[in-house]
Amino acid sequence: MLEDQTLLLNQFFTLWAMLDPISHLPLFLGATADLTRQERRRAAVLAVIFSYAILLFFGIAGQHLLHxxxxxLVSFQIAGGIILLLFSIAMVLGQPLSPKSPADDAGEGALGVAIYPLATPIIAGPGSMLAIIILTDNNRFTFAEQLDTFGVLAAVLGLLLVIFLLGDxxxxxxxxxxxNVMRRVMGVILAALSVNLILTALTGWLRLPPI
Known part of the structure; x- marks a missing residue:
């Protein structure tokens, strides 16, 4: 377990706000509108599995790709913080965050819908990829702490799956x-965390006292 429980909670709320299960629920219901109830449940499970695989890959290899x-990583953290901040502002202002792409062809089935648009870009979008890379920084976190982060990610995606399955x-x-209220509350929390990411990177770069 992470020794710093505050950091663990910070990671949980960052991933929760970034993945934003509540506001993604209408997108899920729209994307699976042409599926049967059984196909919708299968699409939800597959989408979460694919999303976890995508984010796990970026968490493991993302920093090496940057290198x-x-x-x-400081530049990436600042850029990621800015992108997350813009994402959170869109959440607060009620602007669309992800494309809503219902399955035009019912024959596409649960697998096709699970891959696109559910797994990507709705769940594992650019903001989520940036967040998981920052939260698994090799220079800041040990291997055990990174495993904890992947566990937190699995927990958040598990909750997202429950929400999808209980969508109706x-x-x-x-x-x-x-x-709408939940979406805006998550946006405010994510905005604060995004600013904290930017300030933390700047204080480390400029050798200023911790904020």
Missing amino acids: AMGIS VIVRAIGPGGT
Whole structure:
């Protein structure tokens, strides 16, 4: 386990806000509108599995790819923080975050919908990839801590899967207004975490006292 429980919670809320299961629920329901109930459940499971595989790859190899391209992690952290900040602003302002692409051909089946648009770009989008690379920084976290991060990622995706599977019930329970409120709250939290990422990178680069 991570010794710093605050860091563990920070990672959980960063991934929760980034993956944003509540606001992705309408996208999931729209993308699987032409599927049967059984196909919809299969698409949800496959999408989460594919998303975890994609984010796991970026968590393991992402920093090595940056090194091969000559990009410092500080630069990537600042760029990632800015992108996450823009993403969070879109969440707060209610702008569309991901393309809504319902399955035009019902014969495409659960597998096709699970890969696109559910796994990518709805779940494992560019912002999520940036977040997992930053949260598994080889210079800041040990191998055991990185394993904890992948465990946190699995937990968040597991909760996302539960929400997808209970999608119809949740939508009826909280209504469109509740979904919008949750989306904006997650946006505010993500904005604060994004600013913290940028300031942390700047303080390390400029050798300033920790914020």
